[in-house]
Amino acid sequence: MTATPLRTIADPADLLQTAIASFNLAADWVGIRATREESVYRSQRDGKPESNRRSLAQGAMVEVLVDGQIGYAATNNFTVAGLRQAAQQAFQQAKAAAPWKIHAFQPDVRPSVMGIYQSPVEKPLKTLTTAHAHELLSRICQGLKVSDQIVQASASITAKEVDTWLASSSGTQVHQQFSFFSPSFGATAQDGAIVQTRSNNGRGHSYQAGWEFFDLGDELWASVQRTGEQAIELLTAAECPEMSTTLVLAPDQMMLQIHESIGHPLELDRILGDERNYAGGSFVKPADFGSLQYGSEQLNVTFDPTVEQEFASYAFDDTGVVAERQYLIRAGMLQRGLGSHESQARLGVPGVACARATSWDRPPIDRMANINVEPGDRSFGQIIGSIESGVYMEANRSWSIDDQRFKFQFGCEYGRRIRDGQLAETVRNPNYRATTPQFWGSLAQVGDRNTWQVFGTPFCGKGEPNQIIRVGHGAPVCAFNQIEVFGGAA
Numbered sequence: 001m002t003a004t005p006l007r008t009i010a011d012p013a014d015l016l017q018t019a020i021a022s023f024n025l026a027a028d029w030v031g032i033r034a035t036r037e038e039s040v041y042r043s044q045r046d047g048k049p050e051s052n053r054r055s056l057a058q059g060a061m062v063e064v065l066v067d068g069q070i071g072y073a074a075t076n077n078f079t080v081a082g083l084r085q086a087a088q089q090a091f092q093q094a095k096a097a098a099p100w101k102i103h104a105f106q107p108d109v110r111p112s113v114m115g116i117y118q119s120p121v122e123k124p125l126k127t128l129t130t131a132h133a134h135e136l137l138s139r140i141c142q143g144l145k146v147s148d149q150i151v152q153a154s155a156s157i158t159a160k161e162v163d164t165w166l167a168s169s170s171g172t173q174v175h176q177q178f179s180f181f182s183p184s185f186g187a188t189a190q191d192g193a194i195v196q197t198r199s200n201n202g203r204g205h206s207y208q209a210g211w212e213f214f215d216l217g218d219e220l221w222a223s224v225q226r227t228g229e230q231a232i233e234l235l236t237a238a239e240c241p242e243m244s245t246t247l248v249l250a251p252d253q254m255m256l257q258i259h260e261s262i263g264h265p266l267e268l269d270r271i272l273g274d275e276r277n278y279a280g281g282s283f284v285k286p287a288d289f290g291s292l293q294y295g296s297e298q299l300n301v302t303f304d305p306t307v308e309q310e311f312a313s314y315a316f317d318d319t320g321v322v323a324e325r326q327y328l329i330r331a332g333m334l335q336r337g338l339g340s341h342e343s344q345a346r347l348g349v350p351g352v353a354c355a356r357a358t359s360w361d362r363p364p365i366d367r368m369a370n371i372n373v374e375p376g377d378r379s380f381g382q383i384i385g386s387i388e389s390g391v392y393m394e395a396n397r398s399w400s401i402d403d404q405r406f407k408f409q410f411g412c413e414y415g416r417r418i419r420d421g422q423l424a425e426t427v428r429n430p431n432y433r434a435t436t437p438q439f440w441g442s443l444a445q446v447g448d449r450n451t452w453q454v455f456g457t458p459f460c461g462k463g464e465p466n467q468i469i470r471v472g473h474g475a476p477v478c479a480f481n482q483i484e485v486f487g488g489a490a
Contacts, residue, residue, distance in 0.1 A: 012078075013175060016060075016167035019083035023169075025091050029065040029107040031168035032083060033318055034058075035360035040125070042133045043156035047141040049134060051156075059360030062086040066094040068104030070342075074361040102346070109341040110319055112170040117315035119179040120308055123210040125159045133157055136215065143221060144187040146228035149235065153228075155185035157214065158203065158458065164318070172320045180311065180470060182206040182458055183214045185224065189231040196234035196428060198227050198413055201252040201395045206311045206456035206470070213309075230414055233426050239487030240415050240430040246390030246444075247432055247483040248383060251453035253412055254373060254475035256396040259460070261436045262294075262301055263368035263471070265405035266328060267462075268339025268347050270366075279462045280403025283436065284334070289349045292334040295440025300374040301329040303338065303352045304474075311456025311472035312369035319364055321353035328352075328371070332440075339366045358467035365463050372454075372474035376446025383445045383479050390418035391485050393430045409433040432485045442483060447476030 016032045023030055036058040043051040059076035064087060071094030075086040137155040144153035159181050166174035186199030200223060207213045214220070249257060265282040269275050284292070305313050305323040314323055319340060327335050337343075339351035343366050355364035384392070393412040401408035415430030416423045434442075456472040 012165045013167060013173055015078065015080070016083070016165060017173070019080045020167060020169050022080055022084055023087045025064065025087060027064045027066050027091060029110055029169055030087060031063045031110055031166065031172065032060055033357070033360070034060040034078070034165045035162065037160060037162045037359065040159045041156065042130070042137060043154070044134065044137040044141055045154045046152060047138045052130065057359060060086070061357065061360055061363060062090045063110070063363070064090040064094050065105060065107060065110070066091060067098035068106070069094045069098040069101045070105060071095070071097065072363045076360070103342070105342060105345065107170065109345065110168060110170065111321060112168065112172050113316060113320045113322060114171070114173045115315055116174070117176040119177065119208045121179045121210040122212040123215070125161055125179060125181065125210055128159070128211045140185050140224050143224040144185065144228040146225065147189070147232050149189045149191055149232055150187050150228060151190045152188040156183070158182040159211065166316065166320050168320070174316050174320060176314060176316065178208060179210055180206070180458070181209055181211055181213055185227065187228045187231040189235050191235040194235050196231055197397070198231035198234065199395065200227060201455065203458055204252055204255055204455040206458055207309050207454070208311055208313055209309050234414065234428045237426040237428040240391060240427040240485060242486040244482050244484050246387045246418070247480045247485060248387070248390060248392040248418065249478050249480070250392070250394040251451070251475045251477060252395050252455055253393055253410070254478060255455040255457070255473040256399060256410065258301070258371055258373060258473045258475060259368070259457070259471065260399060260401050261405060261408060261439065262329070263338065263371045265436065266338045267366045267368065268337045268343035268349065268351055271337065272343060272347055275462065278464050280405070283404045283406040286347055286349055288334055289336060290334070293332050294329050294334045294437070295332045296443045297331045298376060298443045298446050299329055299332045299440055300327065302326065302372050302374060303328055303354065303369065304372050305353065305369045307370055307372070307454065307472070307474065310370045310454050310474060311470050313472070314369070317353040317355045317364065318357045319355040321355065323353040326352050338368050340364065356469055358469045362463070362465070362467050365467065367462065367469050368460070368471050370472040370474070373446070373476065373478065375449045375452045375476045377448055378445050379448055380451050380477055383447060383477060384418060384423060385421040386445070387418045387479065388420060391427065391430060392416045392418055392423060393432070405436060407435050427487065429487045430485065431487065432483050434483055439480060439483065442480045443478060444481045445479040447478060451477040
């Protein structure tokens with residue numbers, strides 16, 4: 001059956017409400033989430049076009065609550081008849097599963113809400129032509145080749161525009177319009193057997209915006225030049241020494257540190273055991289909320305989907321729960337987890353509005369969104385100036401963490417020794433390792449608002465079947481005492 005394009009439907013919200021009104025189901029609650037996603041990917045290697053892709057995905061997920069159990073069915077048939085058929089399938093699924101349910105859910109797990117949301121956009125993605133995109137990518141590749149020792153230069157753009165509509169039998173009407181932009185570039189340098197890569201942190205520069213975050217004039221070209229020069233610099237740098245010392249992490253590495261050792265272990269479905277087969281569990285226990293000292297008193301972490309231009313900002317999650325800023329960790333003490341209304345009901349602990357789905361044919365599950373370390377009161381100069389001996393690191397290059405999110409080892413692209421309160425010589429292959437409680441307990445200094453930066457990633461994977469989703473992480477420069485650092489390929 002040919003799918004009806006969402007763009008040809010005058011009012012998708014009206015269609016969804018009309019379909020719900022036509023369902024003849026003995027259900028406690030019915031909801032529909034419709035999604036339309038357009039994606040563009042452009043890339044170059046050494047100034048030559050490598051990829052030009054454009055895609056469209058659209059469809060609807062119907063949810064039905066029956067006898068305390070939620071059933072799901074997806075369809076790309078945007079007609080009343082197509083949605084009605086999906087609702088019947090979801091109803092039968094819920095009825096069949098109800099005798100074996102692990103928790104009896106009430107309709108309040110799907111609140112009645114109305115509202116809209118739109119990403120802040122200065123330059124809409126549709127105004128970035130293929131020719132202009134490749135002109136920028138070619139100039140970036142050329143700018144990265146600061147030396148004949150640069151053996152590869154690459155650059156890419158990933159852009160997406162996503163519309164979602166929520167409607168339900170309890171009166172929910174939500175429309176959210178998102179614009180996502182992820183530019184990336186990097187240079188690989190080689191001198192004999194020594195090979196080093198420096199990048200703008202892969203796709204860590206991911207924002208909710210138009211392409212104004214790419215065409216930045218002098219700022220962009222200065223970053224390109226610096227990236228190429230640092231790749232060359234790393235060829236002659238000494239290996240990072242092995243020692244226990246003060247570790248200072250830049251915000252682009254803090255992004256991954258937050259993601260792996262705070263975001264994932266606080267997801268309630270991991271704590272419940274739902275993710276154990278695939279993504280793993282968590283060292284955090286249900287009784288830890290309100291009692292576990294997760295880190296030092298310097299550590300304050302928020303779930304904040306309200307930050308303008310951060311990658312995972314939104315007004316409502318994919319079940320219609322209103323998104324609000326909440327402290328996950330305050331003065332080092334664990335406050336609440338990352339879990340939907342369903343997980344909160346099952347576990348009996350507070351969560352946030354973070355039930356999210358990667359696409360129209362997946363049900364929402366517990367996912368982190370914007371997880372941020374709040375700024376402190378120390379300038380970058382004050383942090384470095386207070387350290388007699390240490391190592392400063394930027395930009396992740398490798399990571400390994402166990403399936404309970406407890407013991408980890410991370411490697412970075414670029415490091416500098418800290419000597420007598422000054423940034424000193426460059427070191428290559430800087431790595432560090434610790435356990436999560438030890439690491440966050442050693443947090444000694446937190447940078448101020450001037451050091452705070454926002455990053456994100458489009459590639460957080462979880463769930464069976466797998467769901468790849470966007471997350472955002474904001475952080476200041478942070479210093480940690482007595483962390484084990486070492487060199488060599490991680």
